[in-house]
Amino acid sequence: MGSGSGLGGGRRVSVLYFARSAELAGLRCETLSVPREITSLQLWEEIVKVHPRLALIRDQVVFAVRQEYVLLGDQLLVLQPGDEVAIIPPISGG
Amino acid sequence: MEENEDVPKDFIKLKSEKLSVDEVSELVVSPYCGAVSLFIGTTRNNFEGKKVIHLEYEAYTSMAETEIKKICRDVRQKWPSVKHIAVHHRLGVVPITEASVIIAVSSPHRAESLEAVMYCINTLKASVPIWKKEIYEDEYSWKENKECFWANSEK
Numbered sequence: 644m645g646s647g648s649g650l651g652g653g654r655r656v657s658v659l660y661f662a663r664s665a666e667l668a669g670l671r672c673e674t675l676s677v678p679r680e681i682t683s684l685q686l687w688e689e690i691v692k693v694h695p696r697l698a699l700i701r702d703q704v705v706f707a708v709r710q711e712y713v714l715l716g717d718q719l720l721v722l723q724p725g726d727e728v729a730i731i732p733p734i735s736g737g
Numbered sequence: 738m739e740e741n742e743d744v745p746k747d748f749i750k751l752k753s754e755k756l757s758v759d760e761v762s763e764l765v766v767s768p769y770c771g772a773v774s775l776f777i778g779t780t781r782n783n784f785e786g787k788k789v790i791h792l793e794y795e796a797y798t799s800m801a802e803t804e805i806k807k808i809c810r811d812v813r814q815k816w817p818s819v820k821h822i823a824v825h826h827r828l829g830v831v832p833i834t835e836a837s838v839i840i841a842v843s844s845p846h847r848a849e850s851l852e853a854v855m856y857c858i859n860t861l862k863a864s865v866p867i868w869k870k871e872i873y874e875d876e877y878s879w880k881e882n883k884e885c886f887w888a889n890s891e892k
Contacts, residue, residue, distance in 0.1 A: 661797055662868035663879050705887050707866065710800040714887070729797055729866070733888030735880035736794070736801070736826060736867025737778050737838050737858060 654679050654722045658690060659729040664704065667696040668730075683708075683718045686728065697730070705731050743767045747809040748823035751796055751867075756825050756836040765821035765843040774850035776858045778838040780831050787873045792831045797866040801826070804865045808857055812842070815856065816849040824857065826867060837869070859884060 653676035660668045677689055683706055691697050706713040707729040708720055722728075748764045762773055780792045809822045820843040827837050840857045844850035863884035870877050881888035 659797065661795060661866065662870070703888065707797065707800055710797075710803055712864075729800070731797070731866055731887075732868065732879065733881035733885045734862075734864075734866055735869040735882050735885070736796070736865050737862040737869075737882065 653677050654724050654726070656722050656724070656726045656728050659727060661730065661732065663700060663732045664697060664730040667699060668694040677722060680719060680721055682716070683713050683720055684715045686720060687715050690730070700732060703733055707731050743769055743820065745813065745819070746821050747806065748821070748825075749802055749805045749809070750825045751798055751801060751828055752825065753827065753829040756827050756839050758836070758839055761823045761825050761839040761841045764823040765841045767820045767843050770820050770843040770845055770850075772845070772847035772850045773841055773843045774847065774854040776838070776840045776854045777836050778858065779836050780833050782833045784871055784873075789833060790872045790874060791833060792837065793870045793872065794826070794828045794831060794837060795868050795870075796826070796828055798828075801865050801867055805861065808860045808864070811860070812853045812856060816844065816853050818846070818849050819844045819853050822853070822857070824861070826861075826865075828867075 655674050655676050657672060658675050659672045660670060665671050675693065677686060705715065709726055758777060762775055765773055782789050805824050812819055812822060823841045825839045831837050840854055842850040842853045842857065862882040869880045871880055
């Protein structure tokens with residue numbers, strides 16, 4: 644794990660997995676190469692290509708991009724090398 | 738008075754050691770305040786008839802601290818008289834009956850700190866990236882706060 648997803652002209656970003664998403668992906672962090680401009684939903688689909696089991700929780704996750712919440716959808720992300728993208732399953736702190 | 742105004746402070750900590758109510762409440766004590774309000778979240782021994790053995794917490798620590806800071810900022814806007822705010826959250830294994838979170842707020846009068854403490858815990862449950870796994874005798878489950886808007890969405 645940890646190699647690029649094979650997309651040309653990509654940005655290498657840190658992808659973090661927590662709770663159930665870490666169990667499904669089988670790891671807690673890795674570096675993936677993704678297009679510089681990509682919608683949040685497309686980014687999710689790229690990550691699911693690498694970890695197909697994550698498809699199970701498609702309707703129960705949001706992203707945190709550079710530590711700001713982003714829903715899966717049409718929002719365009721402009722990613723810089725080294726940016727942190729986290730998969731955030733439903734939270735249960737407290 | 739000028740030399741010691743007791744500037745408002747936020748104390749935020751995520752840690753794997755046992756939490757201390759005394760420590761958290763002492764952090765917010767101020768000579769300018771007549772009220773310290775506390776919330777202590779503790780771990781229950783049962784869920785839907787299943788015996789809970791213990792709980793395990795994990796966090797996206799850096800973002801969790803940032804989100805708690807945002808909550809503190811909001812509190813100070815809503816209740817400007819609030820003096821100090823302390824939020825300690827435990828991570829890792831938490832045995833039954835021990836505290837998973839302790840929140841303390843001080844203010845000159847009680848209404849502000851009581852309201853602020855409730856706001857802090859409700860907002861923490863809705864926005865801070867921390868996860869709880871309940872361990873039963875032969876299974877476990879990841880919990881979901883009802884305050885989390887992307888939980889149980891079944892879109």
